[in-house]
Amino acid sequence: MIYQIDRPLAQTELFSLTVINYNGKKSVLKEPRSDKGPEEYRLACKSLTREENHLKLLRGNQGVVQLLESSFGDPAIIINYVQGLTLAEFIREGREKYLQNMLLGEQYVHHVLEKVTDAARIQSSLSQILLAHADFSPSNIILNPQVTLIDYGSSVGRSGKFGFPTTPSPKKSIYCAPEQILHTDVNETTDTYSLAMTLWESLEGLPLRNTDHSFAQENELKTAFFSHHPYLAREITTLIRQAAAPSSFDRPKLEEFADALSAIKI
Ligand SMILES: Nc1ncnc2c1ncn2[C@@H]1O[C@H](COP(=O)(O)OP(=O)(O)OP(=O)(O)O)[C@@H](O)[C@H]1O
Numbered sequence: 606m607i608y609q610i611d612r613p614l615a616q617t618e619l620f621s622l623t624v625i626n627y628n629g630k631k632s633v634l635k636e637p638r639s640d641k642g643p644e645e646y647r648l649a650c651k652s653l654t655r656e657e658n659h660l661k662l663l664r665g666n667q668g669v670v671q672l673l674e675s676s677f678g679d680p681a682i683i684i685n686y687v688q689g690l691t692l693a694e695f696i697r698e699g700r701e702k703y704l705q706n707m708l709l710g711e712q713y714v715h716h717v718l719e720k721v722t723d724a725a726r727i728q729s730s731l732s733q734i735l736l737a738h739a740d741f742s743p744s745n746i747i748l749n750p751q752v753t754l755i756d757y758g759s760s761v762g763r764s765g766k767f768g769f770p771t772t773p774s775p776k777k778s779i780y781c782a783p784e785q786i787l788h789t790d791v792n793e794t795t796d797t798y799s800l801a802m803t804l805w806e807s808l809e810g811l812p813l814r815n816t817d818h819s820f821a822q823e824n825e826l827k828t829a830f831f832s833h834h835p836y837l838a839r840e841i842t843t844l845i846r847q848a849a850a851p852s853s854f855d856r857p858k859l860e861e862f863a864d865a866l867s868a869i870k871i
């Protein structure tokens with residue numbers, strides 16, 4: 606395997622991500638962190654195997670990060686580099702401005718609704734291949750400016766071959782549906798739940814729920830922009846509440862969630 610290292614990209618709980626030049630293309634090497642213990646290494650390998658196998662199934666699908674190389678001796682994958690900001694970075698950069706200016710507020714809310722809708726539609730289009738992405742959060746959606754979904758390390762396939770994904774860490778569990786915490790059946794609406802949490806955080810700047818799944822905030826959008834748009838606040842809040850219903854059977858499917866979001870007029 607020949608590649609040139611460009612720069613470090615990210616260091617997460619289990620992984621080290623590096624921007625590399627691979628076959629003349631800017632790419633990303635994702636591998637287990639070398640500074641962690643054997644248990645973390647085992648979890649990282651399990652997640653990489655899952656991601657590698659599921660990305661193979663998703664090859665050629667629009668809006669999904671592409672697997673370029675895998676199984677080259679070391680537990681690692683090479684994926685295409687997606688230029689752009691993650692939704693998490695976009696929130697950090699854009700929300701403050703949106704709080705202060707009503708016109709920018711409209712643009713920001715419109716943009717966020719559109720991007721979460723796109724994420725729901727992309728994942729919905731994969732439902733014949735995968736049951737769920739199972740790890741939606743603002744940091745797993747890249748805007749370039751079209752949406753690209755990344756991080757299929759927790760995804761759930763239709764074959765059940767890779768068993769249950771690893772138990773989410775407390776930091777990530779704020780986006781997880783109850784069935785993921787309880788290890789009961791995950792389905793498409795598991796992603797609806799996490800996208801609803803992602804949407805809330807994009808609009809309010811803070812998570813809706815605590816790690817124990819109690820509400821961290823009053824569940825009504827209340828930033829300055831929404832106090833001037835109470836009808837809109839109610840409409841979005843109602844949709845988020847439905848999408849984050851405790852029982853997966855009470856939630857809209859991804860396509861229904863996307864349709865409801867795109868019907869909101871700002
Ligand atoms: N293909 C890519 N192109 C550009 N940036 C990427 C790419 N893949 C990952 N990143 C960046 O690296 C970060 C971590 O990558 P990734 O989500 O795959 O790791 P993880 O350990 O599985 O994440 P998590 O913290 O969600 O568990 C992403 O949030 C994003 O900022």
Ligand SMILES: [Mg+2]
Pocket residue numbers: 744745756
């Ligand atoms: Mg991630």
